[in-house]
Amino acid sequence: QVQLQESGPGLVKPSETLSLTCTVSGGSVTSGRFYWNWIRQPPGKGLEWIGYIYYDGTTNYNPSLKSRVTISVDTSKNHFSLNLSSVTAADTAVYYCAREPNSSSWLDFDCWGQGTLVTVSS
Amino acid sequence: QSVLTQPPSVSAAPGQKVTISCSGSSSNIGKNYVSWYQQFPGTAPKLLIYENNKRPSGIPDRFSGSKSGTSGTLGITGLQTGDEADYYCGTWDSSLNAGVFGGGTKLTVL
Numbered sequence: 001q002v003q004l005q006e007s008g009p010g011l012v013k014p015s016e017t018l019s020l021t022c023t024v025s026g027g028s029v030t031s032g033r034f035y036w037n038w039i040r041q042p043p044g045k046g047l048e049w050i051g052y053i054y055y056d057g058t059t060n061y062n063p064s065l066k067s068r069v070t071i072s073v074d075t076s077k078n079h080f081s082l083n084l085s086s087v088t089a090a091d092t093a094v095y096y097c098a099r100e101p102n103s104s105s106w107l108d109f110d111c112w113g114q115g116t117l118v119t120v121s122s
Numbered sequence: 123q124s125v126l127t128q129p130p131s132v133s134a135a136p137g138q139k140v141t142i143s144c145s146g147s148s149s150n151i152g153k154n155y156v157s158w159y160q161q162f163p164g165t166a167p168k169l170l171i172y173e174n175n176k177r178p179s180g181i182p183d184r185f186s187g188s189k190s191g192t193s194g195t196l197g198i199t200g201l202q203t204g205d206e207a208d209y210y211c212g213t214w215d216s217s218l219n220a221g222v223f224g225g226g227t228k229l230t231v232l
Contacts, residue, residue, distance in 0.1 A: 037221075046124055047159075047167065047210055049221030062220045096166055105155035105173045106214035107221045112166035 002027035004097050004113035012091075012120050018084040022097030022113055023077070030055045030075050035100040037109060038071060038082045040093040048093075049107070052100065053080055087120045094118075125150060126211055126224035133230040138201050142227045144194040144211030150222055154214040156194035158187055161208045161226075170209075171196060203231050 008020035022036070029036060038050040051061035053071045061069045065084070073080040084091060094117050098109035127145040134140040144156060156174050159167035169178050171187035174194065186197045194211055211224040 046226045047212070047223040049212075049223065060219070063218060064220075098166075105157070107157045107212040107223075108155075108169060108172040109157075109159075109167070110169050110172075110178060112168075115166050 002099065002111055004099065004111060006095060006097050006113045006116040008116060008118070010117060010119060012087055012118060013122050014088055014120055015086055018082070018087050018091060018095075018118055018120070020082045020095055020097075020116065020118070021079050022081070023079040024099075025078075027099075029073050029078050029080055032056075033102050035102060036071075036073065036080045037098045037100055039096045039098055039109070040091075041096070041115075042090075042093040050082065050084075050095075054102075089120050092118065092120045124225040125215060125218070125222040126213065128209075128211060128224035128227045130225070131228045131230065133232055134201050135232050136201055136203060139197065139199045140201060140229065141198075142196040142209050142211075142229070144196070144224050146192050146194075146213065146222075148192055149217035150192075150213050150215040151189065151194055152192040153216050156187065156189050157212045158185075158194075158196045159210045159212065161210065167210060198229070201231050205229060206231050 003025045005023045012018045035052040037052040068085045070083040094115040096115045097113045099111040158171035161167040174189040175187040208226045215222045
């Protein structure tokens with residue numbers, strides 16, 4: 001059974017880069033059957049899709065974040081990563097990684113990490 | 123402000139039925155499938171419904187989904203106190219080329 005686990009700093013200073021990693025166990029990021037996503041949720045607010053990466057390196061980002069976001073995959077470590085640059089307090093959120101089957105529909109996230117809270121503060 | 127519109131809250135008594143609406147537009151719900159998620163405080167969302175009306179393995183048939191035009195609906199029958207949670211709809215927006223969610227609906231089982 002596949003499991004996803006986010007890891008990274010819980011506190012990031014304004015203007016710096018937020019970096020998180022999602023380690024996949026019980027499955028492989030090289031599987032062409034899935035897209036690997038990042039989603040965030042500010043405290044007390046709703047969900048926001050950040051973007052995804054496919055095993056071949058294809059990415060797609062939310063236009064509202066596109067200029068600051070990079071998602072990459074490391075097949076040797078079976079994990080994928082999120083970098084969000086020039087962060088502000090508005091980027092404070094719980095960040096989730098999630099798996100999405102490669103099918104005819106979108107936003108069918110069938111497996112999620114537990115989430116990690118990242119606070120942007122000096 | 124979310125691209126998809128959900129009521130902030132709904133409530134019903136145990137054993138009753140409730141529906142949660144998700145209103146979008148021709149570029150999102152009107153063109154693409156709708157998914158629904160259940161989220162308890164402090165936990166990750168859980169997929170309840172995908173492709174408008176399909177349930178993943180392990181999701182009880184008390185949960186159902188439908189879509190008509192640019193709106194989706196989540197139905198929950200036989201309400202239990204354990205169903206109290208936040209519920210989110212999601213879909214792809216073909217104009218934005220991005221995934222979009224509703225703002226979430228808090229279900230209270232009175």
